[in-house]
Amino acid sequence: xxxxxxxxxxxxxxxxxxxxxxxxxxxxxxxxxxxxxxxxxxxxxxxxxxxxxxxxxxxxxxxxxxxxxxxxxxxxxxxxxxxxxxxxxxxxxxxxxxxxxxxxxxxxxxxxxxxxxxxxxxxxxxxxxxxxxxxxxxxxxxxxxxxxxxxxxxxxxxxxxxxxxxxxxxxxxxxxxxxxxxxxxxxxxxxxxxxxxxxxxxxxxxxxxxxxxxxxxx
Amino acid sequence: xxxxxxxxxxxxxxxxxxxxxxxxxxxxxxxxxxxxxxxxxxxxxxxxxxxxxxxxxxxxxxxxxxxxxxxxxxxxxxxxxxxxxxxxxxxxxxxxxxxxxxxxxxxxxxxxxxxxxxxxxxxxxxxxxxxxxxxxxxxxxxxxxxxxxxxxxxxxxxxxxxxxxxxxxxxxxxxxxxxxxxxxxxxxxxxxxxxxxxxxxxxxxxxxxxxxxxxxxx
Numbered sequence: 001x002x003x004x005x006x007x008x009x010x011x012x013x014x015x016x017x018x019x020x021x022x023x024x025x026x027x028x029x030x031x032x033x034x035x036x037x038x039x040x041x042x043x044x045x046x047x048x049x050x051x052x053x054x055x056x057x058x059x060x061x062x063x064x065x066x067x068x069x070x071x072x073x074x075x076x077x078x079x080x081x082x083x084x085x086x087x088x089x090x091x092x093x094x095x096x097x098x099x100x101x102x103x104x105x106x107x108x109x110x111x112x113x114x115x116x117x118x119x120x121x122x123x124x125x126x127x128x129x130x131x132x133x134x135x136x137x138x139x140x141x142x143x144x145x146x147x148x149x150x151x152x153x154x155x156x157x158x159x160x161x162x163x164x165x166x167x168x169x170x171x172x173x174x175x176x177x178x179x180x181x182x183x184x185x186x187x188x189x190x191x192x193x194x195x196x197x198x199x200x201x202x203x204x205x206x207x208x209x210x211x212x213x214x215x216x217x218x
Numbered sequence: 219x220x221x222x223x224x225x226x227x228x229x230x231x232x233x234x235x236x237x238x239x240x241x242x243x244x245x246x247x248x249x250x251x252x253x254x255x256x257x258x259x260x261x262x263x264x265x266x267x268x269x270x271x272x273x274x275x276x277x278x279x280x281x282x283x284x285x286x287x288x289x290x291x292x293x294x295x296x297x298x299x300x301x302x303x304x305x306x307x308x309x310x311x312x313x314x315x316x317x318x319x320x321x322x323x324x325x326x327x328x329x330x331x332x333x334x335x336x337x338x339x340x341x342x343x344x345x346x347x348x349x350x351x352x353x354x355x356x357x358x359x360x361x362x363x364x365x366x367x368x369x370x371x372x373x374x375x376x377x378x379x380x381x382x383x384x385x386x387x388x389x390x391x392x393x394x395x396x397x398x399x400x401x402x403x404x405x406x407x408x409x410x411x412x413x414x415x416x417x418x419x420x421x422x423x424x425x426x427x428x429x430x431x432x433x434x435x436x
Contacts, residue, residue, distance in 0.1 A: 078296075081327030105337050108325060109299030110344070117335015119323050126328070 009075030017149025032064030124193035138163035139193035154181030157209030227293030235367025250282030342411035356381035357411035372399030375427030
């Protein structure tokens with residue numbers, strides 16, 4: 001059976017955008033949401049938009065996490081800890097979790113162009129702390145805005161993947177490279193997510209991404 | 219007419235504790251809450267507990283702020299920005315706002331023994347940014363836990379008052395000194411609230427406070 005990818009908090013714009021891109025790339029997607037009917041409705045709409053053989057299901061977050069080998073976290077930072085605590089005993093051993101979270105100040109009523117500082121260093125490191133042994137984590141996709149992800153046009157963006165786990169890093173690099181126009185780059189250790197998350201907040205405007213220039217050809 | 223002190227978000231344990239102490243010290247208190255009936259009920263209960271001539275009213279936060287010369291902010295950090303935006307056009311010119319907020323990580327689902335980093339530097343500086351011209355701010359009381367404030371016994375605590383405004387600093391120092399056992403100390407500029415807020419989080423246990431030792435007698 002082919003692997004499935006859960007997009008947790010996947011009815012928001014960022015999650016739906018990633019579901020859209022990865023489903024178009026042939027991945028089997030399970031959109032997760034607090035309420036299963038909402039997730040199922042979003043899945044149905046997205047299948048309709050993409051058409052063809054798009055494989056997109058919907059389920060509540062726990063059911064989505066339980067049936068997938070890869071899970072992408074797309075909830076706001078204010079909901080991240082609660083969700084991961086809820087899922088603590090749900091994960092299959094060997095699951096790869098890809099965290100896309102940017103800790104926006106808006107999560108506590110502040111400006112959307114500012115961040116809050118995270119005790120653990122970054123939202124990704126905060127996520128790692130709440131995952132059980134046997135579940136690995138990579139940080140990626142923070143710089144791909146929802147508007148860029150909504151369609152099917154090639155984007156002009158780099159995705160930096162940060163992880164302390166080789167398998168998680170590889171999985172995230174491969175998924176990122178499936179989005180047309182994305183260059184997937186090794187961002188080093190998970191703690192480097194601090195830098196990637198803060199780049200997002202400094203430069204994020206509608207439809208903008210980031211390209212690093214002057215890198216050696218890979 | 220004697221001055222009145224609004225305790226905004228005053229139906230929580232910290233707010234109720236400060237209302238208790240300041241009412242016992244003879245101040246006229248207006249407990250503010252999102253809903254006026256809740257504030258009025260809390261005020262009535264507190265009057266009953268203190269007895270005698272305690273002057274304690276209740277009102278919604280906006281009405282409380284509008285009728286007072288001094289306002290003490292005791293809402294969780296996650297609610298601070300929304301409340302101050304709501305009150306932007308409510309303040310009387312010359313009002314002194316005393317911020318007691320500690321930006322606990324718990325406000326975004328994290329640990330109660332950790333903080334989140336605030337873009338402006340501290341919760342008090344975040345508050346200052348949302349107050350109109352003519353309203354001054356001091357940071358104080360972060361290290362006085364709700365349990366210490368609930369009764370009438372003398373506490374064994376210092377209160378550091380940080381402010382860039384002489385009047386606000388003086389008002390906060392005087393109020394702090396009215397709580398039996400409190401030594402009110404000048405904590406310097408408002409930006410020093412970063413340090414005071416983080417001391418709270420590092421040392422806060424039930425009924426614990428902070429004393430600084432080795433200071434010259436004042």
